[in-house]
Amino acid sequence: MAEPATATQAAAPVVALLKDELDIVIPTIRNLDFLEMWRPFFQPYHLIIVQDGDPSKTIKVPEGFDYELYNRNDINRILGPKASCISFKDSACRCFGYMVSKKKYIFTIDDDCFVAKDPSGKAINALEQHIKNLLSPSTPFFFNTLYDPFREGADFVRGYPFSLREGVPTAASHGLWLNIPDYDAPTQLVKPLERNTRYVDAVLTIPKGTLFPMCGMNLAFNRELIGPAMYFGLMGDGQPIGRYDDMWAGWCTKVICDHLGLGVKTGLPYIFHSKASNPFVNLRKEYKGIYWQEEIIPFFQQAVLPKDCTTVQKCYIELAKQVKEKLSKVDPYFDKLADAMVTWIEAWDELNPTGPVPNGKAA
Numbered sequence: 425m426a427e428p429a430t431a432t433q434a435a436a437p438v439v440a441l442l443k444d445e446l447d448i449v450i451p452t453i454r455n456l457d458f459l460e461m462w463r464p465f466f467q468p469y470h471l472i473i474v475q476d477g478d479p480s481k482t483i484k485v486p487e488g489f490d491y492e493l494y495n496r497n498d499i500n501r502i503l504g505p506k507a508s509c510i511s512f513k514d515s516a517c518r519c520f521g522y523m524v525s526k527k528k529y530i531f532t533i534d535d536d537c538f539v540a541k542d543p544s545g546k547a548i549n550a551l552e553q554h555i556k557n558l559l560s561p562s563t564p565f566f567f568n569t570l571y572d573p574f575r576e577g578a579d580f581v582r583g584y585p586f587s588l589r590e591g592v593p594t595a596a597s598h599g600l601w602l603n604i605p606d607y608d609a610p611t612q613l614v615k616p617l618e619r620n621t622r623y624v625d626a627v628l629t630i631p632k633g634t635l636f637p638m639c640g641m642n643l644a645f646n647r648e649l650i651g652p653a654m655y656f657g658l659m660g661d662g663q664p665i666g667r668y669d670d671m672w673a674g675w676c677t678k679v680i681c682d683h684l685g686l687g688v689k690t691g692l693p694y695i696f697h698s699k700a701s702n703p704f705v706n707l708r709k710e711y712k713g714i715y716w717q718e719e720i721i722p723f724f725q726q727a728v729l730p731k732d733c734t735t736v737q738k739c740y741i742e743l744a745k746q747v748k749e750k751l752s753k754v755d756p757y758f759d760k761l762a763d764a765m766v767t768w769i770e771a772w773d774e775l776n777p778t779g780p781v782p783n784g785k786a787a
């Protein structure tokens with residue numbers, strides 16, 4: 425049975441790679457005691473905590489962490505009417521953290537995810553592995569059968585075209601989970617006791633043209649390369665669907681990465697996921713998504729972005745247009761989602777002006 429590392433095991437001295445270029449985004453409705461276990465790995469970094477639910481509740485952040493915390497009142501104050509695109513009472517609210525960050529990289533993690541141990545019993549520094557994944561190229565155009573060719577002790581195998589060995593920039597690094605796997609509600613219901621104890625020591629590039637189910641629990645990405653596509657779609661309060669926020673972001677992200685020649689990796693690092701959310705509550709949140717996705721997936725598989733979509737924002741706005749045209753017939757929700765996608769980009773660009781900054785002040 426997989427077990428989390430103990431706090432002392434995770435206490436090994438750590439070189440904080442990208443310390444000033446990466447923010448850690450945590451959505452929470454609970455408390456942040458889990459940070460104690462991550463302290464050796466996370467303390468050097470800036471945290472962006474997105475407090476969901478009742479803004480009058482005080483979330484206690486353990487001493488010694490450098491953080492900014494946003495509750496719903498802050499989101500409404502900062503975004504005004506555009507706050508409508510940020511979900512309420514759902515972990516999808518985390519994407520507000522991506523928008524307000526000023527850093528090049530983001531790592532997002534849930535507050536019920538702990539430090540896992542590798543088969544040797546060593547505490548896994550998930551953040552360090554994500555950074556390695558993001559800083560080394562991806563290989564979406566041709567599959568390397570010895571997995572990550574840029575890893576120490578591996579390489580491209582015979583027959584791998586030399587013209588493709590440079591790879592492409594990596595936009596996202598999708599980590600996995602020991603103990604409670606990210607199963608959908610029906611699977612959770614039929615396999616309530618299943619725990620993931622299998623540690624697969626591999627990092628794979630997801631091939632171009634292939635979609636994947638992106639889980640937001642243990643995820644890192646290059647905000648400058650793909651940030652605007654990481655909109656965790658409208659879920660939670662007042663929405664007909666839940667637990668598809670990260671999936672939506674993953675499908676949009678992968679289509680845009682394929683179009684722009686960027687890579688997405690999955691595999692290491694593992695975290696130890698400790699809490700199984702209630703499968704009955706999850707079923708209520710997911711059930712429409714379970715049959716809608718039979719139409720959503722073909723939509724993304726067939727989505728074509730015009731050549732003049734040369735930035736993530738342009739790609740995303742084009743995707744929103746196609747969602748409105750082709751998915752609104754599935755349910756009026758997609759009409760609302762398409763509008764929210766546009767609002768998200770407008771809000772993103774407002775908070776992250778790329779042109780000359782007015783009055784020379786930092787945005």
Ligand SMILES: O=c1ccn([C@@H]2O[C@H](COP(=O)(O)OP(=O)(O)O[C@H]3O[C@@H](CO)[C@H](O)[C@H]3O)[C@@H](O)[C@H]2O)c(=O)[nH]1
Nearest residue numbers: 451452453454476513514515534535640641667670701
């Ligand atoms: O209303 C809410 C509920 C939760 N949160 C915070 O979000 C994360 C995840 O919450 P939890 O661990 O309860 O849910 P899981 O089912 O394990 O989450 C996984 O399923 C996906 C569904 O969205 C999600 O991407 C995965 O993370 C915790 O940090 C909660 O505190 C919230 O902010 N608001």
Ligand SMILES: [Mn+2]
Nearest residue numbers: 534536699701
């Ligand atoms: Mn969880």
